[in-house]
Amino acid sequence: MRAAVSQPLAGAEPRLLRGPTLTRTTLVLGTGALALAAAVVAALAIGSVGVAPGDTLAILARRLLGLPLAETWPATAETIVFDLRLPRVLTAALVGGGLAMSGAVFQALLRNPLADPYIIGTAAGASLGAVLGIVGPALVPGLAIGLGSAWLGLGFIQVLAFAGGLGTVLLVYAVARTGGRTPVVTLLLTGYAVSAVLAAVVALLMFQSGRALAAVYSWLMGSLADASWAELGFALPLLILSFALLLARWRRLNLLLLGDAQAATLGVDVEREKLRLTMLATLATSAAVAISGTIGFVGLVVPHLLRLVAGPDHRLLLPASLLFGAALLVLADLGARLVGGVPVGIVTALVGAPFFLYLLRRARVVVVA
Amino acid sequence: MAPRLRTPLLILVALLLAACNAAASPSAPASQASPSVAPSVAATPTPIPATTYPLTLTDDEGREVTLEAEPERIVSLAPSSTEIVCALGACDRIVGVNDYRVGFPTDVLAALEDVPDVASFTGVDREAVVDTEPDLVLAAGNNLTPPADVAALTDLGLPVLVLYPESLEEVYADIELVGVALDAQAEAAEIVTDMRDRVAVVEEAVAGEERPSTFYEVSLFSGSIYTAGEGSFLAALIEAAGGDPILGDATTTAIQLEDLVAADPELILLGDAAYDPSITAESVAQRQGWGEMTAVVQGRVIPLPEDILITRPGPRIVDGLEALARAIHPQAFE
Amino acid sequence: MTVVAPALASLAGVSFAYSLPGGGRREVLRDVSLELRPGELVALLGPNGSGKTTLLRLLTGQLSPDAGSVALDGRPVGEWRRDDLARRVAVLPQQLDLPAGFRVAELVEMGRAPHARSLFGSTAEDERAVRQALVDADAIELAARYADELSGGERQRVLVAMALAQEPELLLLDEPTLHLDLAHQVALLRTIRRLRGHRSLTVLAVLHDINLAAAFAPRVVVLAEGGVAADGAADDVLTPALVERVFGVSVRALQAGDGRHHLALNLEG
Numbered sequence: 001m002r003a004a005v006s007q008p009l010a011g012a013e014p015r016l017l018r019g020p021t022l023t024r025t026t027l028v029l030g031t032g033a034l035a036l037a038a039a040v041v042a043a044l045a046i047g048s049v050g051v052a053p054g055d056t057l058a059i060l061a062r063r064l065l066g067l068p069l070a071e072t073w074p075a076t077a078e079t080i081v082f083d084l085r086l087p088r089v090l091t092a093a094l095v096g097g098g099l100a101m102s103g104a105v106f107q108a109l110l111r112n113p114l115a116d117p118y119i120i121g122t123a124a125g126a127s128l129g130a131v132l133g134i135v136g137p138a139l140v141p142g143l144a145i146g147l148g149s150a151w152l153g154l155g156f157i158q159v160l161a162f163a164g165g166l167g168t169v170l171l172v173y174a175v176a177r178t179g180g181r182t183p184v185v186t187l188l189l190t191g192y193a194v195s196a197v198l199a200a201v202v203a204l205l206m207f208q209s210g211r212a213l214a215a216v217y218s219w220l221m222g223s224l225a226d227a228s229w230a231e232l233g234f235a236l237p238l239l240i241l242s243f244a245l246l247l248a249r250w251r252r253l254n255l256l257l258l259g260d261a262q263a264a265t266l267g268v269d270v271e272r273e274k275l276r277l278t279m280l281a282t283l284a285t286s287a288a289v290a291i292s293g294t295i296g297f298v299g300l301v302v303p304h305l306l307r308l309v310a311g312p313d314h315r316l317l318l319p320a321s322l323l324f325g326a327a328l329l330v331l332a333d334l335g336a337r338l339v340g341g342v343p344v345g346i347v348t349a350l351v352g353a354p355f356f357l358y359l360l361r362r363a364r365v366v367v368v369a
Numbered sequence: 370m371a372p373r374l375r376t377p378l379l380i381l382v383a384l385l386l387a388a389c390n391a392a393a394s395p396s397a398p399a400s401q402a403s404p405s406v407a408p409s410v411a412a413t414p415t416p417i418p419a420t421t422y423p424l425t426l427t428d429d430e431g432r433e434v435t436l437e438a439e440p441e442r443i444v445s446l447a448p449s450s451t452e453i454v455c456a457l458g459a460c461d462r463i464v465g466v467n468d469y470r471v472g473f474p475t476d477v478l479a480a481l482e483d484v485p486d487v488a489s490f491t492g493v494d495r496e497a498v499v500d501t502e503p504d505l506v507l508a509a510g511n512n513l514t515p516p517a518d519v520a521a522l523t524d525l526g527l528p529v530l531v532l533y534p535e536s537l538e539e540v541y542a543d544i545e546l547v548g549v550a551l552d553a554q555a556e557a558a559e560i561v562t563d564m565r566d567r568v569a570v571v572e573e574a575v576a577g578e579e580r581p582s583t584f585y586e587v588s589l590f591s592g593s594i595y596t597a598g599e600g601s602f603l604a605a606l607i608e609a610a611g612g613d614p615i616l617g618d619a620t621t622t623a624i625q626l627e628d629l630v631a632a633d634p635e636l637i638l639l640g641d642a643a644y645d646p647s648i649t650a651e652s653v654a655q656r657q658g659w660g661e662m663t664a665v666v667q668g669r670v671i672p673l674p675e676d677i678l679i680t681r682p683g684p685r686i687v688d689g690l691e692a693l694a695r696a697i698h699p700q701a702f703e
Numbered sequence: 704m705t706v707v708a709p710a711l712a713s714l715a716g717v718s719f720a721y722s723l724p725g726g727g728r729r730e731v732l733r734d735v736s737l738e739l740r741p742g743e744l745v746a747l748l749g750p751n752g753s754g755k756t757t758l759l760r761l762l763t764g765q766l767s768p769d770a771g772s773v774a775l776d777g778r779p780v781g782e783w784r785r786d787d788l789a790r791r792v793a794v795l796p797q798q799l800d801l802p803a804g805f806r807v808a809e810l811v812e813m814g815r816a817p818h819a820r821s822l823f824g825s826t827a828e829d830e831r832a833v834r835q836a837l838v839d840a841d842a843i844e845l846a847a848r849y850a851d852e853l854s855g856g857e858r859q860r861v862l863v864a865m866a867l868a869q870e871p872e873l874l875l876l877d878e879p880t881l882h883l884d885l886a887h888q889v890a891l892l893r894t895i896r897r898l899r900g901h902r903s904l905t906v907l908a909v910l911h912d913i914n915l916a917a918a919f920a921p922r923v924v925v926l927a928e929g930g931v932a933a934d935g936a937a938d939d940v941l942t943p944a945l946v947e948r949v950f951g952v953s954v955r956a957l958q959a960g961d962g963r964h965h966l967a968l969n970l971e972g
Contacts, residue, residue, distance in 0.1 A: 048496050049500045076499050076500050076502055083525055210622070214491075215512070225492060225517070228521065228524070237384075238383050238384065242383075248822060251813075252816075258799065258801075258802065258813065259799065261765070261796065262799055265792070265793065266816045267785045267789030267790070279380075280380075283380065307804070311804045311805070312802060312804040312805065315823065341491055341492055341494065
């Protein structure tokens with residue numbers, strides 16, 4: 001028998017465990033935070049009416065921090081920055097972060113680096129809800145509550161979209177569950193099938209939509225043009241909660257990468273955990289989609305890219321996705337505004353897709369077994 | 370508490386928070402307790418009052434809008450309201466318009482030359498609107514101005530009047546409403562009187578004439594044919610002009626080709642020819658299934674360059690009505 | 704008088720059958736009873752389909768018995784909380800695809816999950832356990848390497864380290880030698896024996912090589928036809944007659960110089 005097997009831990013020896021190395025963590029999260037801050041300031045200062053960056057910061061300092069600064073800027077600038085752009089930029093940050101983080105979770109859950117947060121039916125269900133809300137009053141005049149009017153303080157459409165997204169995933173999960181287990185492949189296929197059916201119904205409704213077609217189209221492409229404090233108030237608690245709960249589950253996501261069997265022997269209640277993660281990610285995605293429509297690519301490209309750069313450890317990947325997803329969407333929305341107010345989903349697709357292709361060719365794609 | 374329950378409970382709390390937030394968000398500002406001036410439909414000459422401010426008006430969507438003082442800086446988000454404002458003599462007060470300047474009278478075009486575009490068919494540029502510091506915004510109803518933009522501008526404290534007339538009487542009412550808002554009630558009354566007189570002339574001219582079944586082509590798009598919908602303003606105009614309109618669906622305004630062929634119009638008016646020179650009587654005759662219609666056979670297919678007048682519910686809509694009547698009953702207007 | 708230690712893990716009258724996709728059931732274990740006492744090193748043998756892997760899965764709680772009970776520390780496995788169970792029982796799987804992009808130390812840290820206390824970091828305790836596990840598994844020099852750069856033997860040592868990081872009392876090995884060459888097989892089993900001593904582990908290893916099992920484990924359990932065909936010291940239990948009955952193979956017992964029996968395949972006739 002070999003001697004001296006159990007050596008007491010000498011204090012001078014270097015630590016083995018620092019999570020992903022401390023330098024890597026600082027670098028990635030630091031860059032993310034900086035990128036987000038820069039994007040936010042840029043998006044608040046730039047637009048069809050320009051506001052000097054100095055004025056922008058001063059306005060924010062005065063309104064948000066209460067600093068008693070002399071008002072050297074025109075009153076319209078303050079309205080534009082604080083009442084028009086700020087809710088929109090905050091929404092972009094929350095939605096972008098939420099979609100990216102949900103994308104990371106689904107990519108781990110489904111063991112597919114090409115998964116996005118909509119893959120098991122959220123987009124199709126939310127679209128159906130929203131289109132029903134937009135087109136319904138046109139088809140059945142008795143429902144003419146109006147697009148911008150309030151129901152529980154929030155548009156009819158947003159509530160239907162949220163319910164549609166969440167409900168569809170529950171349906172898909174229930175259908176895919178056989179014998180107390182939900183195999184990944186079944187989940188994917190069921191999601192695909194249900195999405196196809198709902199998409200057909202949406203297409204039918206679009207055909208009947210008449211004058212509302214432009215509104216439907218804008219929603220489907222994903223747009224932040226109607227961001228408002230009211231919508232933010234609805235989505236914020238849901239998003240913050242799901243962010244917090246998902247961030248805390250990094251360990252279990254890592255364990256799931258080892259496969260269901262091994263994760264179980266390491267103490268994970270695999271079926272329950274998968275359901276919990278699916279529901280949390282869907283909650284975030286549905287809340288995001290309800291207020292901004294189905295914005296594509298953010299939830300796919302950001303976590304995928306970050307996994308290539310920062311590694312698959314969710315302790316870093318989840319917060320990094322949050323920061324970079326937020327920064328990306330804020331910038332994309334700025335671009336969308338500058339190009340004449342196109343739906344931001346067009347920008348993310350036009351920029352995201354080619355960039356993704358470029359990456360697939362250059363980098364080694366990290367496939368999680 | 371059992372960890373298993375913790376997450377669902379937290380989610381429930383968050384949902385409740387979200388619902389409370391949503392329910393507590395501020396509703397539209399309450400109207401001031403000031404005398405509201407009901408727009409008067411003057412049929413007989415009565416002394417025209419001057420407008421006093423502050424003033425609360427009710428627009429076409431039932432919204433109560435308060436004006437603190439006479440508006441000096443007006444943003445018009447629809448061409449029809451632009452024409453109303455200009456007709457009332459307040460063209461110089463317009464500080465922002467919709468970018469669609471087609472079909473304006475030349476004097477209006479000239480007056481608007483230096484006015485910035487603040488809206489397009491994709492939506493309203495809210496920042497640009499705010500930047501012009503308006504004290505009155507005129508929008509169009511029925512989703513023509515996106516309701517979300519109307520709500521956003523209202524939330525910013527701007528007075529937004531939404532106009533959506535669905536009949537000649539309502540056009541008169543809108544002109545008078547804007548007249549009240551701009552303290553131009555005398556001008557408004559004059560315009561409305563003039564419009565009524567001209568309409569009466571048209572009605573008299575076509576009274577007693579036989580009404581041809583009339584198909585008004587609004588547009589063809591992706592295999593669908595769009596025309597005057599059942600109960601629409603356009604249908605009412607055609608009737609006032611002495612025609613018997615063939616009607617499309619009430620909500621989509623579309624009509625199936627089969628139904629059109631079955632209805633067999635005696636007269637076809639091409640509203641879309643005003644924008645597309647390739648649409649002519651000859652091109653219509655060559656369309657599959659159209660060649661056998663009475664109107665085509667008898668050569669009564671008429672392009673209408675005045676479509677923009679017919680479809681713009683402003684002061685010049687009567688010009689449009691007259692053009693319609695002349696097309697339907699040319700002999701009554703020699 | 705010897706005091707018999709209470710059983711660490713036990714199966715009592717356990718029966719289990721798999722449901723077949725086309726309907727019907729395939730009975731794998733019938734009325735099996737077995738006890739593992741603390742500190743034992745047991746090899747589990749048997750032909751394919753005899754229920755070895757099933758037995759392991761019953762011990763980890765992955766499967767529930769149709770009849771009888773499976774208990775750990777006297778309590779039925781089904782009543783244990785997942786993470787409590789994971790703190791006591793570790794499995795060294797046959798093979799595992801290690802996710803790329805993780806360093807070995809980080810993978811071994813995943814074995815600490817059942818013990819994890821802090822929300823985002825690792826405690827000094829975790830650091831110590833991981834280091835110890837790597838040292839014990841003879842894999843400490845691999846700590847900074849990436850998982851996808853490892854050879855088969857190195858990967859096996861990492862898996863051992865992951866299991867040890869759980870600091871289990873019962874270690875289950877599911878045919879761990881299946882994909883290893885002879886040198887690595889021997890190295891692995893030597894490591895396990897060494898560890899059993901200083902970590903007070905109880906080990907149950909499913910092996911397919913009879914001689915290796917006999918050399919490795921003081922106690923051998925042979926499963927056949929749904930039941931326990933033999934249970935005891937290798938020398939006593941692994942007779943040519945048993946081997947012929949259970950495996951259908953003819954062998955001869957040879958006595959080696961160290962007094963131990965070895966079984967040689969009889970390929971003639």
